[in-house]
Amino acid sequence: MTVTCAYAPSLAWPLIHHPEAAGEARRITKDVLARWQVADEPADSVLLAVSELVTNAVEHAEPPLNLRLSHDLYTHRVHIEVSDGGPAATDGDWAAGCTPDEHGRGLEIIDFLTTAHGDRLERGHAIHWADVHTTA
Template sequence: MPLSQQLELDPDPSAARTARAWVIELLARLGRDDLAESAELGVSELVTNALLHAEPPVRLRLRGTRDHPRIEVLDCSSSLPASAGATGGEDQLGNGGRGLDLVALFSRAWGSVVDSTGKLVWFEPTSAEPDGEPVVGHHVVNEDTFATEPEVAGERIAVRLLNFPVQEWAHFRAMYTELRRELRLLAITHPDDYPLATELTELARTVDGHRLHSTGHAKLEAAIEAGQTTADLTYEVPVTSVHDMPRLAGLLREAVRFCHEQNLLASAPLEEHVELVVWYADQFVQQAAGREASPWRGAARSA
């Protein structure tokens, strides 16, 4: 089975045992049996608490890299996790005050990501003996800006996106969101080992920030929701953002290279994603220069 797959867990007493066996098998395939003991302990705690206290479905994934594997438990709750050390009393996850403090004790790093889709709690198992000091968690809260239409000041231009493949874009965006999160977690936990992750994270933050100062996205969201295949869209964007758009295509190509060179366990962006983003960025540049919009004609297919 591919390492990038995930396991959905049923809410029954055997779930933690199933999760342990699944993670141990994947770690063995990575040649990281040295992490088995701490991985078993951590995944048991996180899965048990997610099934008891979070909103289903509960899913389990292995992410990170071959050198720094990361175990993730996802659910649909938006509540931040809390440990006994954070609250000064029994932890909010139950288990008699153990919970995340125990996970933190047997991890080299751990944390959570909360966004509009729910919560992801993660940890990197360690082969080192615990020294009695739990590591401090890294917690990130994302703001979902996909549906916002902000008040925009300053000079703007209209960019038409003809025959825009809305469902393909939705698929790309889901992949891009996960890739950004993956790069950000590597930049947080291992900046010296993965300097490119830090660089790509900063570039993505700059490029994505332009969306907050643009209008026209509501029609795209409505088309995705309605199941439309294509739509003609018009965005109004700040003039200053136009020439940063090609950096998005460059970012994606760099991310593909990073995924392969660093043995990233998440799936790499597909070539058709790259082609779509290149066309998208070109529309901003060519229309800012006064040329007509070019409709999307589909990604090239290899014979």
């Protein structure tokens, strides 16, 4: 009996916990999506979701910061996980310097782009995840 895996390999990267992490995560994700042959429109949704999740971690959480991606070939979904060290005592420089109407739309963006998303706590860190359907 042959068993085939429905997932492309799960890939993970540590990111430096600083404002440039979102750009680094987008570069990594763009390369991976090209290897997985994800079409442009869903790839854009994945890239924006990754950017939002990483930015939120940099602005609102403690290090360490990690990105994990996997692709379910049968359901045509990319699964994104961003893990961090849990909530920070204070917001990052960007969020702390903004008025309330200048930030806070990240979750609305994630709601719009993804088929599902959520959070889970594990010992010593939080994981924020999202699934993006990859068929046009």
